[in-house]
Amino acid sequence: MSKDTKILIPEIPGEWTERTRSGWKCIWNDGWHGKPHRNGLPYVELTAPEKGLYADRIDGAWYWVSGCAKCTGSGERYSYSVCEKHDVCIRCNTHRSLLKETPWGHPDGFICKPCQDREDAADKAEALAKVAERDYDEWGYRAQDECKCPHCATVIHIESEDYGDKNMDCDTCGGQFELTTEYSVTFTTRVIGDRIVA
């Protein structure tokens, strides 16, 4: 497949314009929740002849064209039509069919588990080496603006709805720690009635 791939789809009349995509399949005249489309045209579904192709209407006719971001050079992220050749780990190029474990998704494709494990180990070693440059002082982890792992000093973002006191595991170093959400008190005053003046 290349970015110039353009295979005519004779089954689909050029006047049809309602096309949706679902994985490898392209569907024409798909109504809402299984109902016929209100344009009255028949429902047709076709599977692309090759992985990474999808149907596009060009100059009033339907063609299978490449949707693979790497074949077309579009750089599209979270692309869901990746061709067979480019369905590989973005780090080590291992093909998806050869993976032994579930890979990690990535905007540019996927990262295989061994590559991800290697990167995680490198991140952990880097964080621990950096924190080891200074002596551990528990005051450096008290009443901070951010939640900072007391083992490796990695800052962990916590959404306000997750505030609270709990035990946590650090994703970077795997260490366990206790999180206490500290609140500070401020005071606001508003006049009742008329303000007393001199």
Ligand SMILES: [Zn+2]
């Ligand atoms: Zn490709």
Ligand SMILES: [Zn+2]
């Ligand atoms: Zn890999």
Ligand SMILES: [Zn+2]
């Ligand atoms: Zn940590």
